[in-house]
Amino acid sequence: MSDLRLGAVEARFADIVWTNEPLATALLVKLCEKELQWKRTTTYTVLKRLCERGIFRLDNGMVTALICRDEFYAKKSAEFVNDSFQGSLPAFFAAFTSGKKLSQKEIDELQEMINDLRGKS
């Protein structure tokens, strides 16, 4: 079971990996240096940490993702709803949309998602 914590800075790093994985560590270091102005050691430190959290994997100098980006954020949202709204999705929606009326477009989207779910179960 992976740890779904990801800070703002770590998220930027994770994005780089997710966008480019699988990639060699050497390339990752270069990318991080270019986009984040990070030193080599910093890249390795954060990579190691996220590997320990079970998000990425380092194997023979290659970095791969154990869980892809969409899946990660989906799981994280589920976790959030679980923690904050006792797992009740309707409650989450209510809180999220309280004070705002849903547009017809949004209602249609939601309806489609519910239909999909029904179709799956």
Add this chain to the structure above:
Amino acid sequence: MTDVVFYIFSVLLNMSITAGWIILVLLALRLIFRRAPKRLLCDLWGLAALRLLIPVSFQSKFSFVPSTQTVAINGILEPYSINLGFDSINDAVDAILENTDEFSYDIYYWIDRLSFTWLIGMCVLLLLALVSYIQIRRSVRESVPVRDRIYLCDGLSSPFVFGLFRPKIYIPAGTGDNELKYVEAHEKAHIRRLDHIRKLFAYLLLCVYWFHPLVWIAYILFCRDVEGACDEYVINKYDDAQRADYSEALLRFSSPSKNIRACPVAFGEIGVKARIRKILYYKKPARTLIAVVLASAALLGFVFLSDPVNAKSVLGTLNAKYVLLNMDSGTINAELTFHGISGRGKLVVFAHDGAKTIYGKMITDTNAISNIFTASKTGETYVFPSIFDSYRFSASMSTGELFGVLFDGCEFFSVQGELYADIDGRPGKERLLMTMNNQRQRFLSVFLNDGTISKFLYEFHP
């Protein structure tokens, strides 16, 4: 090694007491000039810092400094020697004095002990700052550039500036764009005003003077004033709406005050409530007020940065005087009287015949009329001269001998001593005046006669 530490600590002790006066006055001024622009206050703190930094200063009659040498120091690093004008006599007396010089007055004993504690305390504080610096440097490596010199960093509760030569602004995640505008203005103002350097400097001073409670107070208040001055600088051109937004940003990032930290101070950490109040009610200070504060600062500078006239330098002194007696031989009767209140002193009388000490004895009995014949060394208890004390002693002195009295006094009060000597009852009173004011002084009075001089010069020339 310990000598050096003691010496440095004694010097610092004196300097800190002197600076303490100026800090007290600054505290009072701060209360009076509450509405004055904070940046002026920061500069006033600079005056105190100056006094803490520089051991000596120009002397002026108007100095309000009570004393620059509250705790008198003897130049213990210098070889103990005197100059009476005659080499061989100097050497002879030096030899005697070396034997009687003992570094064990209680207060100096304590200062000696404390100096070591001071050194440890300073090293601890410096170490803490170093450790903190290393930790912060490590954490801000994992940051993401936002724009300019601004970086996003995880795990922060409020924004701060870090870095001495190329300071960078670090902000926590979730800082809104609007907030960022104000944070950026504030931190950039800090950088422009060189506050990060000033605060580092102040902390270094604190490390050195950590033993003085007033210096801690000054440091804390200085940090507050720096923040206040920065706020003023920023909101000078803001309208009311902007000021409100600025205060909101401050509030948003305010956290319960943490321990005093050496390095960066975060955006909302210091005295937030007072700062917000000042921001919201900010009015440009009147020119007259600024003028008054500047004038006070100038006056303060002159009055407290100068040393009192005749202030002895921070090094110690030895006064030696000699009296040439017009006699061949006879009995010398001496009376040493003290007026005033003194702490403790050490009194040694000695006679020297050019080759060896005939006698040297420390007076221990306050009422003693002593005839001194046998040599004895130190180890006796100390003398407590107090008001109206007098010590009488007599010794026979022949041609070619010298007779001396050494008073080694210290402590914080004023003592005047007079040494009368007459020869065989002849009213040839020679008087040597010794005055001690809040200083540790050593007074050496030497009586010699013609024969002594010729003997020392010609017969026992080293």
